[in-house]
Amino acid sequence: METVDASDIKAQWLRDGFVIVPGLVSKEELALGRAALPDMFPTAEEFHNDVDPQRNARFRDEFGGITDFPFANTDMSLLSVHEKLIDLAEDLLGTNSLRVYSIEVWAKYTGAANYDQRLHRDYLNHTVLVPSRTHPAQQVEMFLYLVDIPVDMGPPSYVPWQLTADLPVLPNWYPASDGVTDPDSPPGWVSYVGRPDLYQAEVSAAGSAGTVVAYRLETLHRGTAMTTPGGSLHDPCQLPHRDLGLDWQAFLACPLTDTAVVGLRRVRQSTPAPALRIPPAWTPLLE
């Protein structure tokens, strides 16, 4: 398996605005969390044979397969705050004072929905402020692959951000071809001018189970199409982290809606634990 030297991880992050770390979490470390998947989601066979149409229904929307933290299964909850992920976030952000503000597991099934996204950045629904490229990252998003994600199974892809330095803050979505509009987006959010060059430059994050991809809010990226017939993708765990002081950063950009803010150090100190302790005592909004 391809590996990334520890010293290269930070260098790639700083240079490209993302880093792909194959095998960061071992198959053994994934095992207990993965064992929860058949309870959390239909298997590929169950979904494609429509064994339980009611259970399947939500997965027919692009984002319908997302299950939010905390998970009913404690092993999956603990896996999603595995210390290797915390160590990586601390290293990339240069702080040991982190909060995680959103964790989810996302199940996708070939043909259930169109997962082929336009290139975009995530800042619009993670912060009420526009992130500055001239400041070091204050936030990191992560995907932990629970299963193998080859190129035909919809891995995310990323454009190294030295290629996107000229892009203004808006538009935020860049289709490959000219003339695309989206009635669901405010005017100016989707580029009317196609940028096929960005799609040619994108780097696929295809990888095996245990791979972690970390990226900045400002990095252009997208989910890609699932084309393997009968496939399922019980994955990835999405794990945005932020520095403890950054209370304006939260998924959907509003800390008031944030029901899963977890003090990572507390979780670590409490292991082995029967359950995660939520919320941390220092979060007045949730006390």
Ligand SMILES: O=C(O)CCC(=O)C(=O)O
């Ligand atoms: O599905 C993926 O791999 C990426 C999803 C994504 O970028 C998004 O929904 O904003």
